[in-house]
Each structure stands twice: as structure tokens, then as C-alpha cells.
Amino acid sequence: MLEQIIIAGSGGQGIQFCGQLLARAAVRQGLEATYVPSYGAERRGGPSFCSVVAADRSIYASLFKHPDIFLALDQRARNQYASSLLNAGIMLVNTDLAGQPATGEQARVIGLSASRLAEKINFEQPPLNLVMLGAYLGLDRGVSIEAVRAELEARFAGKPDVKQRNLQALDLGWEEGRSQSR
Amino acid sequence: MSAPMFMKGNEAMAEAAIRADCRFYFGYPITPQNEVPAYMSRRMPEAGGTFLQAESELAAINMVFGAAVAGARAMTSSSSPGISLKQEGISYMAACELPGVIANIMRGGPGLGNISPSQSDYFQATRGGGHGDYRLIVLAPHTVTELAELTMDAFDLADYYRNPVMILGDGLLGQMMEKVEFPEPEARRRTGLLRGRPLPPKDWALTGAQGRPPRLIRSLLMQPGVLEQHNFHLAEKYARIERDEPLAEVIGCEDADVVLAGFGTSARVAKQAREMLRARGIKAGLFRPITLWPFPYAQLAAIARTTRRFLVVEMNLGQMIEDVQLAVARERSLKDATIALLPRPGGGVPVPEEIVDKTLEVLR
Amino acid sequence: MSRQLFARTPGLKDTVTTYCSGCGHGVAHRLLAEAIEESGARERTVAVAPVGCAVYGYDYWNFDTTEAAHGRTPAVAAAIKRVLPDRLVISYQGDGDLASIGLAEIMHAANRGDRITVIFINNTNYGMTGGQMAPTTLAGQVTTTTPLGRDSATTGQPLKVAELLATLPGVKYAARGALHKPGLVRKAKSLIQKALAVQEAGLGFSVVELVSLCPTNWGLTTLQSVELVEKQIVPVFPLGVFKDESGAKAE
Numbered sequence: 187m188l189e190q191i192i193i194a195g196s197g198g199q200g201i202q203f204c205g206q207l208l209a210r211a212a213v214r215q216g217l218e219a220t221y222v223p224s225y226g227a228e229r230r231g232g233p234s235f236c237s238v239v240a241a242d243r244s245i246y247a248s249l250f251k252h253p254d255i256f257l258a259l260d261q262r263a264r265n266q267y268a269s270s271l272l273n274a275g276i277m278l279v280n281t282d283l284a285g286q287p288a289t290g291e292q293a294r295v296i297g298l299s300a301s302r303l304a305e306k307i308n309f310e311q312p313p314l315n316l317v318m319l320g321a322y323l324g325l326d327r328g329v330s331i332e333a334v335r336a337e338l339e340a341r342f343a344g345k346p347d348v349k350q351r352n353l354q355a356l357d358l359g360w361e362e363g364r365s366q367s368r
Numbered sequence: 369m370s371a372p373m374f375m376k377g378n379e380a381m382a383e384a385a386i387r388a389d390c391r392f393y394f395g396y397p398i399t400p401q402n403e404v405p406a407y408m409s410r411r412m413p414e415a416g417g418t419f420l421q422a423e424s425e426l427a428a429i430n431m432v433f434g435a436a437v438a439g440a441r442a443m444t445s446s447s448s449p450g451i452s453l454k455q456e457g458i459s460y461m462a463a464c465e466l467p468g469v470i471a472n473i474m475r476g477g478p479g480l481g482n483i484s485p486s487q488s489d490y491f492q493a494t495r496g497g498g499h500g501d502y503r504l505i506v507l508a509p510h511t512v513t514e515l516a517e518l519t520m521d522a523f524d525l526a527d528y529y530r531n532p533v534m535i536l537g538d539g540l541l542g543q544m545m546e547k548v549e550f551p552e553p554e555a556r557r558r559t560g561l562l563r564g565r566p567l568p569p570k571d572w573a574l575t576g577a578q579g580r581p582p583r584l585i586r587s588l589l590m591q592p593g594v595l596e597q598h599n600f601h602l603a604e605k606y607a608r609i610e611r612d613e614p615l616a617e618v619i620g621c622e623d624a625d626v627v628l629a630g631f632g633t634s635a636r637v638a639k640q641a642r643e644m645l646r647a648r649g650i651k652a653g654l655f656r657p658i659t660l661w662p663f664p665y666a667q668l669a670a671i672a673r674t675t676r677r678f679l680v681v682e683m684n685l686g687q688m689i690e691d692v693q694l695a696v697a698r699e700r701s702l703k704d705a706t707i708a709l710l711p712r713p714g715g716g717v718p719v720p721e722e723i724v725d726k727t728l729e730v731l732r
Numbered sequence: 733m734s735r736q737l738f739a740r741t742p743g744l745k746d747t748v749t750t751y752c753s754g755c756g757h758g759v760a761h762r763l764l765a766e767a768i769e770e771s772g773a774r775e776r777t778v779a780v781a782p783v784g785c786a787v788y789g790y791d792y793w794n795f796d797t798t799e800a801a802h803g804r805t806p807a808v809a810a811a812i813k814r815v816l817p818d819r820l821v822i823s824y825q826g827d828g829d830l831a832s833i834g835l836a837e838i839m840h841a842a843n844r845g846d847r848i849t850v851i852f853i854n855n856t857n858y859g860m861t862g863g864q865m866a867p868t869t870l871a872g873q874v875t876t877t878t879p880l881g882r883d884s885a886t887t888g889q890p891l892k893v894a895e896l897l898a899t900l901p902g903v904k905y906a907a908r909g910a911l912h913k914p915g916l917v918r919k920a921k922s923l924i925q926k927a928l929a930v931q932e933a934g935l936g937f938s939v940v941e942l943v944s945l946c947p948t949n950w951g952l953t954t955l956q957s958v959e960l961v962e963k964q965i966v967p968v969f970p971l972g973v974f975k976d977e978s979g980a981k982a983e
Contacts, residue, residue, distance in 0.1 A: 206545060210374050213547050219374075221545040232750075246640035248544055251719045396833070397861040402876070405864065409877040421865055421877050421887070424803065424833035449801070480783060480799060 187217075187328040188241040190250045193318070194267055195259025195283075197225070197234045200315035204257075205236035207341075208319060211333035212240040220248035233262060240329050255327070256293070257318045258284045259300070268293070278321050278363070280314065296321070298362040304355060313355035320356040324363020331360055372549045377512045378403035378445075378542040380550075381471060381535065382411065384516035385443050387553055388523040390469070391417030392442035394431035396424055396450060399483040400539035401473035404445040425450035429457030429470070436466035437585050439573030441523050445471035447539070448489055449480065451497075458532055459498030462602070463587035465572075467526035469519070470504075471535040473542040474683075476715030484715025485539035487632060490687035493536050494661040501599055503606045505533040505613070506660040507561075508631040512548045515541060517560060518658070520553060524562035527570075529609060536660060538683065540633045540717055561613065561659075606662075614664035617656040620646070621671045624653030626727055629668070629692050630681040631657050634718060638681050641723035652727060660688070668695035677706045679730050681723055685713045706730060743769035745794045754954030756911040756944025757785060760853055761792050763921040767928055768795065768820065777820040778812050780805045784826035785859040803834025806841035809848040820931060821848045827866035828858045831891050835867075838897070845902025845936040849927045852893055852939060855946035856965060863949030867891040870968055875949075890968055894941040898974035904936035907973040910943040912961040916971070923973070930978050943969050 193205050205221050212219035222237045237253075239245045252272050258264040260283040268277060269290030277293045279285070282301035298321055304312030323331040335353060342349035375383070382404050385393070393412055395405040405421060412419035422428035428444045435442035446454065451472045461468055474489050476482040491497075493506045505525055509515040515537060522533040551560070558564040574583055589595040617635075620642065621627055628638040635656040645652035655671060655678075657664050672678075672695065680689040686709045696705050710726045712718050740746065743765025751757045768777050777795040781787055783802035790797035800808040809823040823841075830838050830852050841848065857875050858864040864877040868890050872881040898906035905927050909920035920942055927938035943965055947957040 209545060213372070213374050219546065222540065223543055244639075245546070246643075247637050247720050248540070248546075249637075249717050249719060251721055397828070397858050397864045397877070399861055402861050402864070406862075406876045406879075410879045419877075423835065423867070426833075480787070480801075 188243070188245075189239065189255060189327055189329075190253045191238040191240070191255040191257070191322070192235065192253040192267055192270075193238065193257040193259070193315075194233070194235040194263035196262065197232050199234065199259050200313070201234040201259065202236055204315035204319050205238050207334060207337055208329065209238050209240070211337045212329045214336060215330055215333040217242055217329070218245050220245050222248050233266070235263070235267070242328075255322060257322060259314060259318060260284050261286055264288050276325065278318060280318060296325075296363070296366045298359070298366070300359065303358045303362070307351050307355050307358070313352055316352050316355035317359035317362075320359025321363035321366075322359075323356070324360040324365075325367045326364075331356065372547045374545060375512065375548050376403055376543060376545045377515055377537065378473065379407045380512050380516045380548045381445070381519050381537070381542075382407040384519035384550060385469065385523070386411055386415045386417065387550055388441070388520040389553070390441045390443050390523060391415065392432075392435040392440050393417070394420050394422045394428040394435075394442065394444050396422050396428055396446065398425070398447045398450045400475055400485070400542050401445050401447050401471070403542070404471070404473075425453040426457065429454040429461075432468045432470070433457055433461055433464075433466060436461065436468045437574050439570045439575060441467070441527070443469040443471065445473065447473045447475045448477045448486075451489060451492065455492075455498035458504065459500050459502060460587055461532045462498075462502035462504065463500065464585050465530040465602075466532065466585070467523075467530055468532045469522045469526055469535065470532060471519075471537065474536065474538040476713075482715045483539065485541070485633060485717055486683045486713065486715050487538055487634060488684035488687070488713060489536070490631075490660065490682070490684060493534050494663070494691075502602060503531075503609070503661055505529070505531060505609065505662075506536050507533065508536045508658060508660050509541065510632050510636040510656065512541065512544065512546045516548050516550050517556065520551065520556050521561035524557060524560065524567065525613070527567050528562060528565060529605060531605070531609075536632065538633050561615065610662040613659055614662045614667065615658040616664035616667045617654070617658060618667060618671070619654040620651075621653030621655060621675065623651050624671070624675045625651040626677040626679060626731055627653040627655050627671055627675050628679050628681060628723065628727065629655045629688070631660060631688060634681045634683050634712070637718050637720055638723055640720040641727065644720055644724050645727055650727070650731070657688075663691045663695070665691070665695040665698065668692065669698040672696040672699040672705065676700060676704055677730055679708045679710060679723070679727050681710045681718055683712045683717065685711050741766040741769050743774055743794055744792055747792065749792055750788070751785065752946075752948045754945055754947035754957055755785070756853060756855065756942065756946075759911045759917060760851065760920075760942055760944065761789065763917070763924055764822070764824070764851055765793060767921060767924045771925070771928060771932070773820045773928070773932070776818070777822060778816065779822040779824060780809045780812070782825040782829035784829050786824055786826060786853065787860070789824055803829050803832070804837055805829060805834060806837040806846070806848065806850065810841050810844070810846040813846060813848050817847070820928065823848055823850045824853070825850065826853050826859065827855065827868045831867040831893055838893075839900075842897045842900045842903045842937045842939070845904070847931050847934055847936060848938075849931045850937070850939040851924065852941040853944045854893070854941055854969065855944040856890070857946055857949050859946050859949055863946075868893075868969075870964065892969060894939065894974050897937075897939050902937050903939065903975055904977040905930040905938035906975040907939075908941040908943065908969060908971050910961065910966060910971055912943070912945060912958045926976070926978060933978070935978065941969075943971070
């Protein structure tokens with residue numbers, strides 16, 4: 187199993203946290219994983235993007251040309267990266283902010299109203315990134331939701347409210363991902 | 369081995385230094401290695417050491433010089449433009465035979481360049497960089513765990529040879545996060561580059577001449593013939609290092625029709641390309657020097673006995689390729705060999721597909 | 733009938749800056765550009781940009797600009813002025829560039845009395861690299877390299893550049909202003925105008941230090957930042973004119 191994942195959106199959407207979480211969870215599960223951040227020049231509101239590889243063997247290339255999976259949190263991200271996925275790739279799209287197809291898209295699109303789902307959990311600071319991550323885990327591609335839950339438990343052990351909301355967001359996304367992947 | 373952790377390269381390097389008993393760190397902010405001073409500012413005091421943010425990279429290397437003079441294990445880190453500033457200090461350390469570790473997390477250059485990963489300081493690191501006849505031991509890791517291991521080795525080799533040692537990383541290795549296993553320092557002194565050799569006492573360090581004649585550390589040698597003698601003494605040391613320390617990773621070269629050569633991140637990507645080529649029935653090998661100085665010429669020359677096609681993959685305009693040519697020329701005429709280059713200067717990181725494509729071109 | 737009361741100065745390019753919201757650079761750029769343009773000097777101006785957030789100053793300033801290596805800006809400016817003595821030469825620098833790595837360069841340019849004008853933006857940290865300690869960081873201030881707050885016993889007190897430079901005979905004008913209130917913004921412009929006039933009259937070195945804001949690295953909102961400047965930073969970095977040998981009437 188070798189999965190090359192891109193998560194992209196804007197600064198402030200928790201892209202980097204999400205990528206790190208996924209990579210840590212994969213390692214917790216006994217897989218190999220790499221996480222590489224990437225930032226635009228602006229400190230706020232600029233593009234934010236990360237590359238994650240999860241595999242059951244040594245990882246040599248932590249950056250790649252054709253992601254297998256792309257989590258598109260907003261339209262700018264979709265416009266920029268969607269065409270890099272080949273036919274066999276899967277794009278999880280936040281239809282609330284990234285609903286427009288981009289030129290050159292050929293991968294399968296799984297859309298979910300992630301912003302709205304996230305706002306249901308916390309309107310002020312919607313955990314959009316975790317809803318999207320949950321949806322990816324619902325596709326059951328190798329990294330288990332249990333591992334991610336365990337990471338969240340460990341990370342937010344001292345903050346039960348935040349932990350609860352994050353776990354909820356993850357589960358909401360997971361349900362969506364599972365139902366759409368059947 | 370301690371339990372695996374998941375860490376950023378820059379932070380793993382800092383942690384490894386502390387586990388190797390480095391208790392003095394001097395640095396200055398520059399992207400993409402800012403996590404090093406930030407981590408050190410927190411962790412050094414915890415470990416009972418000293419962190420000092422210097423006023424510049426120039427001051428920082430001179431602080432490393434000072435800590436070394438006083439007998440301590442000290443480190444500085446920076447990225448390309450900042451390493452340029454350190455060259456004078458490094459030359460002084462080599463001249464005075466002082467141990468110290470300098471980490472270069474390379475970014476795109478020349479000039480202010482950009483903050484993306486590159487390998488364009490290979491010449492600077494291995495050909496001197498600073499003035500005069502001296503050599504720097506240069507270690508090039510390709511994974512975060514290897515970065516941690518070689519950082520620990522760097523302190524041991526610096527003390528063993530009384531010479532500055534450089535860790536040559538790049539912005540990708542520095543910024544990425546992956547699993548890292550820190551070796552137990554005791555065990556690493558046996559299994560790492562020190563190979564269990566006893567470290568000489570620092571009986572040259574300046575600690576105050578109590579009950580002993582005063583010691584002197586200097587590199588100004590004005591008396592006729594003295595500097596020449598000192599240079600030959602250094603040369604003798606470097607010859608020993610060239611004899612005893614070269615190290616390379618060699619994969620699948622025994623039957624190879626083409627050998628991919630690279631160091632650090634580009635070699636890691638080339639590992640993937642090699643597997644992809646083999647899967648297509650192409651006999652590809654990989655040569656990855658771990659010590660860039662001393663360069664493992666003999667190991668590469670041995671490969672050149674049976675392989676005549678090489679593709680050097682570097683994130684620069686072609687620097688290590690000159691050492692590849694020198695190695696191959698020991699075994700065959702360069703007219704008989706193909707030594708191609710896949711250059712990625714200015715902050716680009718190659719992907720396996722482009723290495724595969726270029727290899728196929730070389731084989732045509 | 734409407735009347736245009738305010739417009740973008742021709743001293744700035746017609747573009748949007750990418751500075752963080754609440755950052756003082758945008759305001760400082762405008763004041764400098766207005767002062768230059770209004771004195772008719774735009775096409776005679778050569779500026780030197782620092783390494784720091786304002787490295788991209790040339791994307792906004794509508795005059796000739798060169799980058800310099802980190803901290804070397806005054807040395808580069810000094811040479812430009814010697815080659816082109818009748819041009820208006822500006823060195824625009826931040827905390828790291830001027831007060832840390834470039835301390836030798838600024839002291840010597842000032843001591844030589846180089847006929848350049850230095851605009852020094854003081855926001856008590858290194859912005860571009862993510863908020864490390866600067867020489868201007870306040871005692872006790874938390875930064876990414878002073879996680880427990882700046883310990884003055886081992887890292888010193890905040891460095892007061894305007895006062896330091898004012899002690900040198902080659903410096904003919906040294907002032908400190910601020911950018912967090914409208915009245916102070918207007919005052920800052922007049923400080924810059926005086927400084928430029930000192931250069932134009934060939935009198936010597938001029939410097940205007942501007943206490944600025946960095947909400948992003950301070951971890952505050954812009955309004956909180958304004959309060960921080962007022963309550964904690966200005967008391968440490970007093971505003972005023974520390975030297976004025978311009979011969980013009982006092983403010």
C-alpha cells in the first residue's frame with residue numbers, strides 16, 4: 187500500500203495540522219509516513235498545502251507529481267492541483283468552497299458539504315479540515331480512523347471540549363466518505 | 369534504540385545534538401532552518417546547556433570557535449547565505465584544529481535565492497568555501513533518522529580529528545516530518561562513524577593555566593617555514609581521513625547497466641526511480657555517498673569497472689558530478705563512459721518519473 | 733460635485749501589498765513615498781531594501797531599488813551615494829537587518845556621516861522568519877527563541893537605536909516616531925520629511941526610527957497591538973527628536 191495525498195486550501199484552515207495528524211496516525215498504526223509542509227509567502231490567507239505519503243514500505247519520494255488523493259478545501263486549491271491527479275485518483279472536494287470543476291480534471295470527485303457540516307459543530311471555528319480528513323478515512327484506503335482518533339485523544343487529552351468537537355467532526359466526515367464510497 | 373518519534377528534520381537534528389552531549393548552540397534565524405534555534409532555545413536550557421541567539425551568522429561561528437577553544441562540544445546551524453558568512457570562521461577553526469559542528473540546511477541560491485530546498489552548496493562544503501588549504505568533513509543524510517545519526521557522529525568525528533564537521537542537509541529534509549529513531553549515544557559511538565575508537569583528551573583546551581604552562585590557540589604563523597609545516601601537518605591528517613572515513617551506500621550495482629548517483633534528498637528520490645527502472649527490467653543501480661568529503665572515490669571506481677553509464681541527479685547545476693568523473697576516471701577513460709546530469713537548480717526537487725525518463729534517454 | 737481629497741501617491745506603484753493586516757510597513761511605505769514624491773525627488777531616488785518582511789518593498793515603491801545582503805544595506809547605500817551624490821539615497825531596514833547583523837554597518841555609515849536617510853522599522857521581533865527575538869525585543873517578551881520571555885540578564889535590554897545613533901557627530905538628524913495612531917502617523921511623515929531635507933542639504937546622516945506593529949508574530953489582533961504599542965512599547969522606546977542639526981526651525 188502506498189498512498190500519495192495532497193491537502194490544500196488557505197492559511198488558517200488547519201491544513202498543516204491535518205496533514206501532520208494523518209501522518210502521525212499512519213505511523214501509530216505501524217505504517218511508514220512522511221509529511222512535507224508548503225507555504226505561500228503571505229503569513230495569513232495565502233495558499234497552504236501539504237504532501238503526505240502513507241505506505242507499508244520505505245518511502246523514498248515524499249513529494250510527487252500525481253497524487254492518489256487530493257483533499258480540496260477551497261476553490262483556489264482545486265484550481266491549482268486538481269489536474270495533477272490522474273484518472274485513477276480521487277478528489278475529495280468541499281462543495282461549499284470548491285464546487286467548481288477545474289480545467290483538466292480527470293479524477294473521480296467525491297463532494298461533500300464540509301463547511302456546513304463543520305459549522306454545525308462549531309460555528310466560530312469550524313473544524314473543516316477534520317471533516318475532510320474524516321471523509322478520506324471513510325474511503326478506507328489503509329489508514330484507519332481508529333488511529334486518527336487515538337492521535338486526537340492523545341493530542342487533546344487536556345482539552346476535553348476541543349477533543350469532543352474534533353472527534354465529532356472526524357466522524358461526520360467519515361460517515362459522508364463511507365456512504366459515498368459504496 | 370529509543371522508541372520511534374515523529375519529528376521534523378530540523379528538530380530531530382537539534383535533539384540528536386543534545387543527545388550527543390552538545391551543550392552549546394549559537395545560531396541566527398534564516399529560513400528553512402528556524403526550527404533549529406527555536407527548538408534549542410527551549411531544549412538546551414532543559415538539558416543544562418546554553419542557547420544564545422547570536423547577532424549574526426558570523427558572530428555565531430565565532431562563538432562556536434570560542435566554545436571549542438574552551439573545550440566544549442558546540443554547534444551552529446544556518447542555510448546557504450548564512451553559511452557563506454561562516455566561511456572565515458570555519459577556516460580559522462580548521463587552521464586551529466578546533467572541533468565543532470556546522471549544519472547547512474540548503475536553500476536555493478545564489479544570492480538571496482529562495483527558501484526552497486537545494487543542494488547548491490556542495491562545492492562550498494567540499495572544496496573549502498573559506499580561504500586556505502583546509503578540509504571539512506561533510507556528511508550528507510537522506511532521511512530524518514540518518515540526519516539524527518550523522519549529527520551524533522559529527523560531534524564524535526570532530527573531537528576525534530580536531531576538525532570542524534559539516535552536516536549538509538536541505539530544506540526538504542529540514543522541514544519534513546517522519547519517523548525518527550535516535551540511537552543510544554553509547555551504542556552509536558561503537559556502531560556509527562567513530563567505530564568505537566577512543567576519543568583523545570582535550571589537553572589543548574584553554575581552561576586557565578593553573579598548575580601548568582599556558583596554552584595557546586592561534587593560526588598566525590609568521591616564522592619562515594612554520595606555516596608550510598603546519599599545512600603539511602594538516603595534509604597528513606586529511607590523508608588519514610581520506611583513507612579511513614569514506615562511506616557510501618551502494619544498491620544493486622553489481623549487475624548494473626546504469627548507475628544513478630546522488631546525495632541526500634536527490635538520492636532518496638533516485639532510490640524510488642531505481643526500483644521503478646528495475647520493475648521495467650532495466651538493471652539500474654544506486655550510488656549514494658554519505659561522506660561528501662572524503663568522497664568515496666574508491667567505491668565508485670570499483671563500480672566503474674563493470675558499469676560505464678552514470679546519471680548524476682543533483683539539486684544544483686552540476687557539482688558532485690565532478691567527483692563522479694574523478695572516480696570513474698580511475699578505472700576507465702572518460703571517453704568510454706557516459707556521465708549524464710539531471711540538474712535541478714533554484715529550489716526544485718526531482719520526482720522519480722523524471723529520473724526514470726532521463727535514465728531511459730541515457731540508455732538509448 | 734465631488735472633489736478628490738486623497739489619492740494613492742505616485743511614489744507607490746498601483747498595486748496591493750501582501751503585508752499582514754495591521755502591519756506597519758504599508759503605512760511607512762506610504763509616508764516615505766509621499767514625502768519623496770511631494771518633494772519632487774521620486775525620479776532621483778535610489779532605495780536599498782533589506783532582508784526581512786520589507787524585502788519586497790520594490791514591488792510597492794515607485795523608484796529605483798536594490799536588494800542588499802542581510803544587514804549590509806547602509807554599506808550599499810553609502811556606496812551608491814558616493815557614486816551618485818546628487819541622488820536621494822534611502823536605506824529601509826528592520827530590527828534584524830539594522831540592529832543585529834547590520835549593527836557595524838549602520839554605526840559606521842552614521843559615524844562617517846554618510847549623506848543617506850535610514851528608515852528603521854522597529855516591531856520588536858524578526859517578522860519574516862516567524863517571530864524570533866530581536867535586539868529590540870522587550871524584557872520578558874515571549875518570542876520563538878525566548879519561549880519563557882526575554883531574559884535581560886543573559887540577552888540584554890532592548891537596544892535603542894535612535895538614541896545610540898544620535899550620539900555620533902556624523903548624525904545630523906535622529907528621531908523616533910510611531911504608526912499606531914492617526915496623529916502619530918502624520919507626525920511620522922513630518923519626521924521623514926525633515927530627515928530627507930537633511931540629506932538634500934548635504935548636512936549628514938539622518939535616521940527615522942518608527943515603532944511599528946506586528947500583530948501576526950505578537951499573536952494579537954490589530955486593536956490589541958495598538959494597545960500594546962501604546963502601553964508597553966512606547967514607554968521603552970520614547971518618541972521624539974533626539975538630534976536635529978538641520979538648522980531649520982524646531983517642531
